[in-house]
Amino acid sequence: MWDNSGGRGGAGVSTATGLDGTRVLVTGACGFVGTTLVSTLLARGADVVALDLPGAAWDRMPPAVHQVRADLLDPVSLVGVADGCAIVYHLAARTDLDGRTPADYAVNSTGTRNLLEALPADVGRVVHYSTQLVVGLFDEARFIDESEPYRTRTPYGESKVASEDIVRAVAGERDLAWTIVRPTSVYGPWGGSPYREFFATVRQGRYLHVGRAANLVSLVHVQNLVDLTLLLSVHPGAAGEVFFGTDFHPYTMREVVDTASAHYGVRIRTAPVLLLIVAAYLLGILKLVGVPVPLYPFRLRNMRMTYCYDVSKSVRLGYDPRFGLADGIEDALTWYDAHPDFDPATS
DSSP states (O other), X not given: OOOOSSXXXXXXXXXXXXXXXXXXXXXXXXXXXXXXXHHXXXXXXXXXXXXXXXXXXXXXXOTTSEEEEOOTTOGGGGTTTTTTOSEEEXXXXXXXXXXXSGGGGHHHHHHHHHHHHHSOTTOOEEEEEOOGGGTOOOOOSSEEOTTOOOOOOSHHHHXXXXXXXXXXXXXXXXXXXXXXXXXXXXXXXTOOTTHXXXXXXXXXXXXXXXXXXXXXXXXXXXXXXXXXXXXXXXXXXXXXXEEEEOOSSOEEHHHHHHHHHXXXXXXXXXXXXXXHHHHHHHHHHHHHTTOOOSOOHHHHHHHHOOBEEOOHHHHHTTOOOXXXXXXXXXXXXXXXXXXXXXXXXXX
């Protein structure tokens, strides 16, 4: 089994990434990943323009950033937002799975088009965040690489497929260099659903291993994802390419849960698969009528599913993630411990 004490001994992106003094635009800056991206860019000496909705969590933004309150669905509000910017990090998106049709995720498609059409011609690179869900989650023990065809099963995934097509088309028409990053399952400081609830369930001793819990999952600590993003934004070999954003290797679900439970000193029990299947369907009936439940069929399927995404393309360009599972989860849980009142919906 892999050594989960750390990553590959890496320190993330080298400080010599060419960002010192570089003006950059970050959309979705006040979000989970955006918050860490902004702070890391500032630490690397970048001049950051942060764009988000007027009602976003602007209290997260350091004083050094230039704040732009705008709506990607309002083209007028985007005029001039990227003037003087060499790199655009486009993270803004609706990312929940509650929408019924791709039209519910217009910000992911139409908003991306509006942003690209508003950019000045001298932007050097557009880094667009997509998702692993454009190719879907497969319960298969194989590594899925960037050549995998689109096989999404959700309106959210469909909206991100459309966004990738828009990036290729509009950036191509405008001769803008682009890079697409597909994050896998992201956790870490400032993270909301599902990991905030997942770790809380472990802390409270309410989580159960599903059988052997030997299914493999691709996760990425938020700082690893940000470090990869910075590397790809300045690497010539990343232009016109797609990359999965994930840790160096996948982990078994039992490893993930046991690592979190060790932080809290909680013993995790194991339940037979069949028993949990029956319980999930019974509790799912309550969920349909609005009763909050800890387990239902969709969640159980995700707990049991194997999905592994290939990171070798990023490694060839120099990606060397600084966090492995043990120190990554310790970092996340220490942050949650220090912020017990954190509510991603209000902060």
